[in-house]
Amino acid sequence: MKPIVAIVGRPNVGKSTLFNRITRSRDAIVDDLPGVTRDRNFGDARWDDKAFTLVDTGGFAEGDDDAFAPHIRQQVEQAIIDADAIILLLDGKGGISPFDADLIAILRTVDKPAFYVVNKIDGEGQEKALSDFYSLGIDTLFPVSAEHGYGVASFLDELTAGFPEMDAKEERSDAIRIAVVGKPNAGKSSMINAILGEDRLVVSEVAGTTRDSIDSVFHRGDRKYVLVDTAGIRRKGKVSFRLEKFSIIKALRSLERCDVALIIIDADVGISDQDVRVAGYAYDRGCGAIFLLNKWDLVDNRDGKALKRLTEKLRMDAKFLSFAPVTTVSAKTGQRIQRIFPLVDQVYAQYAARITTGQLNKAMDKALTRTEPSLHKGTRLKFYYATQVSTRPPTFVSFVNFPGGVHFSYQRYLINQIREAFSLDKTPVRLLLRQRTGKNPDFLNKKRTPASWKKKRRTKSKR
Numbered sequence: 128m129k130p131i132v133a134i135v136g137r138p139n140v141g142k143s144t145l146f147n148r149i150t151r152s153r154d155a156i157v158d159d160l161p162g163v164t165r166d167r168n169f170g171d172a173r174w175d176d177k178a179f180t181l182v183d184t185g186g187f188a189e190g191d192d193d194a195f196a197p198h199i200r201q202q203v204e205q206a207i208i209d210a211d212a213i214i215l216l217l218d219g220k221g222g223i224s225p226f227d228a229d230l231i232a233i234l235r236t237v238d239k240p241a242f243y244v245v246n247k248i249d250g251e252g253q254e255k256a257l258s259d260f261y262s263l264g265i266d267t268l269f270p271v272s273a274e275h276g277y278g279v280a281s282f283l284d285e286l287t288a289g290f291p292e293m294d295a296k297e298e299r300s301d302a303i304r305i306a307v308v309g310k311p312n313a314g315k316s317s318m319i320n321a322i323l324g325e326d327r328l329v330v331s332e333v334a335g336t337t338r339d340s341i342d343s344v345f346h347r348g349d350r351k352y353v354l355v356d357t358a359g360i361r362r363k364g365k366v367s368f369r370l371e372k373f374s375i376i377k378a379l380r381s382l383e384r385c386d387v388a389l390i391i392i393d394a395d396v397g398i399s400d401q402d403v404r405v406a407g408y409a410y411d412r413g414c415g416a417i418f419l420l421n422k423w424d425l426v427d428n429r430d431g432k433a434l435k436r437l438t439e440k441l442r443m444d445a446k447f448l449s450f451a452p453v454t455t456v457s458a459k460t461g462q463r464i465q466r467i468f469p470l471v472d473q474v475y476a477q478y479a480a481r482i483t484t485g486q487l488n489k490a491m492d493k494a495l496t497r498t499e500p501s502l503h504k505g506t507r508l509k510f511y512y513a514t515q516v517s518t519r520p521p522t523f524v525s526f527v528n529f530p531g532g533v534h535f536s537y538q539r540y541l542i543n544q545i546r547e548a549f550s551l552d553k554t555p556v557r558l559l560l561r562q563r564t565g566k567n568p569d570f571l572n573k574k575r576t577p578a579s580w581k582k583k584r585r586t587k588s589k590r
């Protein structure tokens with residue numbers, strides 16, 4: 128296991144900026160407004176062949192008027208418990224705060240290495256600001272500038288001195304990445320907490336509680352999953368605050384790097400236009416998808432037909448995701464939570480499926496024989512051969528004499544035939560049409576003509 132390092136400190140000292148600097152990413156949202164970070168945010172970091180996990184936390188403040196302050200303090204305390212080493216970040220420009228002394232008192236009760244880092248020191252000339260912090264009873268201080276990089280390398284040398292070296296190959300993960308998406312207040316964070324069996328994420332009835340896209344690692348049997356909680360995605364017209372815009376952008380980017388999207392829908396409210404838009408974002412990014420009708424414990428199902436009604440509406444409004452499984456759950460009661468991962472495994476197995484060229488072309492031949500392609504400007508469309516070019520999602524290329532002449536309905540027919548032939552009923556499938564150009568190898572140059580056409584040609588030749 129990689130060492131875990133937690134960054135703690137009072138609000139607005141630059142924890143997220145330091146997190147992004149060390150992880151060489153932009154995973155944590157940074158803003159001048161205090162209290163931006165609420166959940167623990169995990170990221171992979173590496174320094175001189177030493178890998179570790181870095182944890183960003185919310186600002187620690189006692190008696191804060193922010194309604195989320197108690198939840199944030201709980202997250203900070205849990206990060207300290209879980210960490211192998213702790214970074215206490217202090218504000219070199221703002222000076223000492225009573226909250227700094229409170230955190231130092233907490234860290235002195237913990238039998239773990241603690242590193243006291245003074246941020247916002249942009250050069251040697253500003254290191255005189257360190258003298259005030261020695262009054263807190265700290266022997267060693269590390270001056271850094273998280274924004275500009277000053278002093279960060281020297282500090283990381285000290286931080287990682289006792290860490291084991293780890294080969295880059297050891298870091299590679301075959302984890303299935305799962306993005307949990309939906310509109311605000313659908314129950315995304317509650318769902319992840321229910322899956323993990325702990326209060327990993329801050330949950331509130333206030334819409335917009337989650338801001339960052341938070342990764343949570345989860346093991347089930349021999350399989351590893353990464354659950355990505357995302358901010359609620361609202362209609363563009365309703366998004367006015369800059370922070371919310373950043374949060375939504377990060378949520379959409381999370382879809383781009385995930386394998387399966389769990390689309391959370393508030394079943395008690397019903398299927399809304401925004402639910403369909405969110406589903407469309409997942410479809411556009413080529414994710415596997417599963418619809419979770421959450422809050423099922425609140426749904427009036429006295430006639431036993433509520434699921435049928437909601438599923439029919441969902442299939443009608445989101446026809447483009449007709450392949451996505453639908454199941455009912457309740458994050459609050461834990462109802463049917465155990466069904467989620469068998470579904471995820473099924474979807475991912477199809478999402479990562481590889482079909483041989485021979486098998487694919489046999490299936491294409493059958494499809495072309497069953498329903499012949501139309502004429503294009505008086506010339507019969509000819510499909511020469513097809514091959515799979517990538518997985519996640521399964522993507523195929525078919526070479527045609529006139530790609531532009533293939534009607535979208537016929538292309539959809541071929542996709543459905545591929546689905547049926549290879550049991551790809553729970554994953555997106557892409558079929559790209561390309562013009563065959565130049566000289567190809569002999570085995571590619573053969574015109575794959577359906578058997579029914581060959582019979583017609585033989586009959587004509589006899590005449």
